[in-house]
Amino acid sequence: MKKILLISSLVLSIISIGGCSTFEKNNEESKSEIVDQVFKRVEAVELPTVDISLATDVVSHRALYNIYExxxxFGKSNELVPAGAKEMAKISEDGLKYTIHLNEKAVWSDGKPVTAKDYVFSWQRSVDPATASEYAYMFSPIKNATKIISGELGRESLGxxxxxxxxxxxxxxTATPYFQNLLAFPNFFPQREDIAKKYGNEYAKTSENTVYNGAFVxxxxxxxxxxxxxxxxxxxTYWDKDEVKLREIEVNVVKEAGTALSMYEDGQVDETYLSGELAQQNKENTDFVTVLQPNTFYLQFNLKKDQSILKNKNFRKAISYSINRELLANNILSNGSKAAYTYVPMGLSFSPLGDKDFVNTSRTKAVFDKKKAEECWNKVQKELNRKSIDLELLVTDTESAKRLSEYFQEEIQTLLKGIKINITSVPYAVSLDRLQSGxxxxxxxGWSADYPDPMSFLNLLTTNNQLNYGGYSNKEYxxxxxxxxxxxxxxVGLRWDKMIDANEIIMDEEPITPLFQLAKAYLxxxxxxxIEAHSIGAEFDYKNAEIVLK
Structure with missing residues (x-):
């Protein structure tokens, strides 16, 4: 899942999304013909929302990034490129004030200009408690945002x-090192107030109930x-439409990876995701692509339930110690994914001197240790006077999620006698709803970085963060x-050290237990x-994509 990896922040989907082929690769006669610029791809899950204020997941953010701007x-190397702005922002010496001159060529899909008021409305709507945006906390660097979110001030007080x-x-x-990166993130895109008022509660619920300012509608x-x-x-009506080559992108939801692969091989689609054995089998295929993403997938413990055994730290440790992450990444996923031993993923952020990955600063790591797993479970049995427990494991209804959940079920039940894991598999949108409701x-x-900084992860587990679905709470943290x-x-030096300290608290208490850093494998x-693949923000950018016959 994303951003929520995910999800991207979010809760995220736990499979890779990829692609396939609808035109003949070796048709010599077609080379001289005009190519119909239609790109057909497979998605593994349904699209949860296209509401800029409400999106939290990978699939929604990918859509938003391509239909809004x-x-x-983000450029090819994740550098920031002016789009809705005429130029890069002018920033005061103290880092507190930004002045932005907008691109006057930008218009909405109904022909009206994109103006400064559209950004003001969008941001105010997102921090307004009435909107119930789970990404409202992302606006907290902005003056008065936190007080607006808590209901202390009205939304018009936003900076x-x-x-x-x-x-x-x-x-x-306060000066925020990563703030400019947020300005390329979908939840900070503009929205039209008149359109939101016109459709009311149905705003952005369907493709017809909104307007667009991106490369596509x-x-x-x-x-x-x-x-x-x-x-x-x-x-x-897009201001840079001459650079957009694709006429259309068709998306079909196919939850069975084998079915999706067959569609690719039959030429029905141009791109498809791969998972597990299928990724392993296709590694030598010249169409195979894999990219390690800045995400962490994990088991999340629901700490909201009163008297729950999950509140016991030794129980969480027992579960964590019972999981062989190397086997999980190399044998179960088999798509280039890596074992994750810390909450923050590798390759996301480096020390102020640029010489040390944040992951390598962690003193406490999640490791596989059968003996410690059994010791922790024995402690729990004595502490709580319980010999057995039944637990529900919530997953999405994808083939990859099913395979992973069955692995966890077998590993935990085999090593920790008395624990029974019952798997509940539901559609992606339903899983998000159940996470949110506890x-x-x-x-x-899992979660995927929204910006290249450890705080993209560490902020999520504060007590009042709306994306803290597990209900973890620690005053020191x-x-x-x-x-x-x-x-x-x-x-920056002290900030780095304090982020290390925050990460240590999480790794010691394990309100989540890290599992793997997902690589996207697809054909x-x-x-x-x-097609530009971004390691932060939205995953794929189709603005400059095109079909070129060899």
């Missing part, structure tokens, strides 16, 4: 204002978690995270060129 885009029709002024609470989307197919069509014991989920966010924006027709 914000102040910046963003329209200086003119095409000029934005932004004021922060969404079509045939019938609602959250409902549509099993939809498409992105080239936006003829209807589970254990959940197989909350205080430490607040100090990092509020007081250490310019002291894509080599005639499809120009």
């Amino acid at each position: 914000g102040i910046y885009r 963003i204002k329209a200086i003119g029709k095409y000029e934005l002024g932004i004021e922060l609470e 969404l079509e045939d989307y019938k609602g959250p978690g409902v549509s099993t197919e939809w498409k992105y069509t080239k936006n003829d 209807e589970y014991d254990l959940a197989l989920t 909350d205080t430490l995270v607040s100090e990092i966010n509020d007081n250490l924006g310019t002291d 894509r027709n080599p005639n499809v060129k120009g």
Whole structure:
């Protein structure tokens, strides 16, 4: 799952998304013909939402990034590129004030200009408690955002204002090293107030109930978690439309990886995901692509339930020690994924001197140790006077999730006698709902970085974060995270050390137990060129994609 990996933040889907081929690769006659620029791909799960304020997952963020556009885009190397802005923001010396001149060529799909007021409305809507945005906390660097989210101030107090029709002024609470990266993130994109008011509660619930300012517009989307197919069509009003080559992107939801692979091999689609044995079997295929993502998938413990055995630290440790992460990554996933021993993934962030990966600073790591697993379980049995326990493991209804959950079930039940794991497999959108409502014991989920900083992960486990679905609460941790966010924006050395301390608390208490860092494995027709894969923010950018026959 994403961003929520996921999800991307989020809760995220636990399988890779990839692609396949609808045109002849070796048809010499077709080389001289005009190629129909239609790209067909497979998605493993339904699209949960296209509401900018409500999106939290990988699939939604991928859609939003291609049908809307914000102040910046990410370039090929994840560098920031002006898009909705005319140029890079002007920043005050103290790092607190940003002035942004907008791109006056940008218009909505109904022809109206994209103005500063659209950004003001969008951000105010996202922090408004009435919207119930789970990503509202992402706006916390902005002046008064935290007080608005808590209901202490009205949304009009947010530190963003329209200086003119095409000029934005932004004021922060404290200097924030990663703030400019947020301006390329989908939840910070503009929204039209008149359109939101027109459709009310039905706003952005279908493809017809909104307007777009990105390279593509969404079509045939019938609602959250409902549509099993939809498409992105080239936006003829997009300011940079001459650079957009694809006429259409067709998406079909296929949950069985084997079925999706057959569709690719039959030429029905141009891209498909691979998982487990299928990834292993196709590693030598010239169409095979794998990319290690800045995410961490983990077992999440529901700590909200009163008297739950999951509140016992030794029990969580027993579960963690019982999992062989190397075997999981290398034998079960077999797609280039890596074992994860810490909450923050490798390759995301490096020390101020750039010489040490944040992962390598962790003194406490999640490891496989049968003896310690049994010792911790024995302690729990004595402490609570219990010899057995039944637990529900919540997963999505994908083939990959099923295989992983069965592995956990067997490993835990075999090593820790008396523990029974019951697997509940539900559609992606339903799993998100159940995570949010706390209807589970254990959940197989994950998170993908929204920006290249450990706080993209560490912020999630504070007591009042709406994405803290497990209900973890630790005053020391909350205080430490607040100090990092509020007081250490310019002291990069001390900030780094404090983030290490925060990570140590999580790894010691394990409200989540890290499992693996997911690599995306997929097959894509080599005639499809120009798709940009980003390690942060939205996963795929189709703006510069095109079909080029060899």
